[in-house]
Amino acid sequence: MLSVQNLDVAYGPTQILFDVSMEVPANELFCVMGRNGVGKTTLLNAIMGVLRPTGGRVFFEGRDLGKMHPYQRVKAGLAYVPQTRGSFPQLTVLESLKVVVDASDRGDRDAMEDAIELFPRLRKLLGRKAGLLSGGEAAQLAIARALVTKPRLLILDEPTEGIQPSIILEIEDAIANLNSSTGMSILLVEQYMEFALRLAGKHIVLDAGEVVSSGATADLDDARMRELLLL
């Protein structure tokens, strides 16, 4: 479904990603793992078209994303929840979701209802301003907003970062549910190893901008994983 082929990305003279390739199959929950600073967010930004790669190509359902603007990539069915989660602080939870229904030609009310259904905690907070949400609630809202666009591939950048364990479990359930019940394809970037390993069927691990492990997560060697992911 998503094919990243020999991607090189640089910020000015500093190359960050080196010859990164990965194949995300349809209906898969695929994880990109790696320590802080290895280039995970940079990879997602290149996939979304926020950054222009210096080499390599990215295809989504056979279409060359290099020829498409970021908004065209969203139209094609990609949805990106950035690490910063970026909601409008002055809008309520419900308004934050409605804005997406109105702005996206993919979105509609049914998708909004489904997204709220997935996060029971949000249903109780529909009237609260997004700027007043806790970190975990804001993370759920960010995922819900992405879901309103009915993505074919949902891309999540470290949804567990800075969140208390009980809400991490809710997010884990929601992601697992989405993938198993709707078959939505999910590309998850995550440093929290246990979370990633519980969810993902396939993976790559990045280290210093290079792919150092790839394949089925079930085949991962625990000792090797710890070496690659822990400080």
Ligand SMILES: Nc1ncnc2c1ncn2[C@@H]1O[C@H](COP(=O)(O)OP(=O)(O)O)[C@@H](O)[C@H]1O
């Ligand atoms: N806008 C930028 N300009 C220059 N360097 C950047 C920029 N964004 C990230 N970097 C650098 O690129 C490297 C990879 O960052 P990032 O992709 O955010 O890593 P990760 O998401 O794996 O923590 C880091 O060394 C970071 O400092």
Ligand SMILES: [Mg+2]
């Ligand atoms: Mg990052």
